[in-house]
Amino acid sequence: MHTPQLNKQRQQLKVLIENKVTFAADNSELSIYDTYQNAQKVALHSKELLFCAMLSGKKVMHVESCQYHKAFLPHESFVLAPEQGVLIDFEQASLSAPTTCLAIEISTDKITQVANALNIEQRFASDDLFAYTPQLVHSQHNSQTQQLLARMVHLFSEPDEQRGYLIDLSLNELITRLLQQQSRDLLLKNGNNSQFKTPVNNALQYIEEHLNEALDIERLCKIACMSRSKFYQQFKLAFGTSPALWQQQLRLKKAYSKLLQGRTVSQACYELGFNCPSHFSRLFKHAYGVPPASIAKKSH
Template sequence: MIQNKIVRYSPKVLVENKVSFAAEGSELNIYDTYQQASQVGLSSDQLMFCGMVSGKKIMHSDGLHDVFLPHESFVMAPNQLVKIDFPEAKMETPTTCLAIEIAPERVHQVADQLNHVSPKSSAFGDWRYQHKVMHTHHTTQTQALLDRIVEIYTENNPDRQFLINLAVTELSARLLRQQTRDFIVGYCKQDPEANRMNAVVSYILANLALPLDVEQLLKIALMGRTKFFIEFKNHLGCSPIVFQQQERLKEAARLLEHGLQITETSFAVGFQNISHFSKTFKAFFGLSPTLYKQQKSNTLTLN
């Protein structure tokens, strides 16, 4: 866990105390806040990938107010100002976030590599970084990558720079894939009949509570099984069953935020076993449904 890998020093300031670890083309910053504060500005001339470690932040950007919790990422475009509230920070339980600053040209290089080795269909255009805020939940793989990044930056390894380059390349690729996935899902909702893949994704989203019907997906896509699974993973970054599971959990989170009870939420998104739902939800969000609902409810009360 990231929390266990961070070595803390005596803080110089109580709000956004920063410890930095530099590398060529990127930098890791670990921010600890030890007292409640509001409207604290943060910006960088680099792309900034923020991963929440502990506590809670409320991020204000472009008129949006997002609750930022552990097991989530908040990606800021270069020169974009975000203002942050720290509603729970205390000396004994600081709010902690790691921020990886990546040179924009590095991300563009990764996009060029993806366009070469894994081109998208013409319906969705080339791989490219979109200059906007992105707030998303970590997958298990992304969480493991962030754990590894903290280790690499902070250890004295003779291959440190080489390993950092590999890790930052992977993180950039995951960022690009997530942005593309968000774009595709949004596009599918707006125009489900634009192309076959849109129709497939729209069908999955409209039937989240039902078991995945692969044969029906093949009919919609007008593809054989092998080609379909390759195309789907190339565009969405995962298999259809994993995509459905993740979208179920995201929908469950939205339902919990809007006050639905845990049992009702579980059945509404297709889980028939409450224990399995709770275990799967915690593995994805890093919080149990009960704690997630409680934290979101507390935030709504504070606001």
């Protein structure tokens, strides 16, 4: 994630801990933070939602309000709710290998605007399926989100006649991805709650409970009480992906956990319905940026 303007400003080093370069736009602000020496308990706080992504190095995040203490690594997203603070430890930062993080501050009004637009289109659940929940989010993000963030760095940092318009489009996409993740987690978590008990939620639970089986679209359409075309259209709107790719993401996420628990690459592969370890390894590396064998080594 390099642009001429960004590189020029990052070279103007002012401090060694959290050296900040910022680019502002309507409803948002993008910043790049570089840290060049080890440090502990460095505070970060924002009045608005703060979407963070690690670019290089490692941080350990401490959020006392929810007793959260975990490492933050590249290819991961860390989203702080408005007014939520975090204390950060830098364990691997140096002048030759700085720890670098991207942070995008987004106004609450903009998030509400996107949520309202999505709720007009969706037919999956209640009218307020898409509503931002102000809570900590820490997860691996996929290649599409990684590409979106790279595009946003370019849009914010480089001059363009359509800069404001294009930034707004990219913000809509980033907020949509966050809301889709939260709505999906909400439906899965509350599957047995009558308020959230919908035919579509039943379909989601079926996928979750049969990860090692081939996807049966006809069965899912019957469970959701929708035609094939309607099911695909609404699924894409609500969760930002197709049923098959969503199942794949769930499989890979489960595989990541199994590898950390001591499973071999082959065991994780076949237990989750993949037919070829080499194909599984390619998908895994594309999703997480590292081969599954390197995750398996961490458990030993």
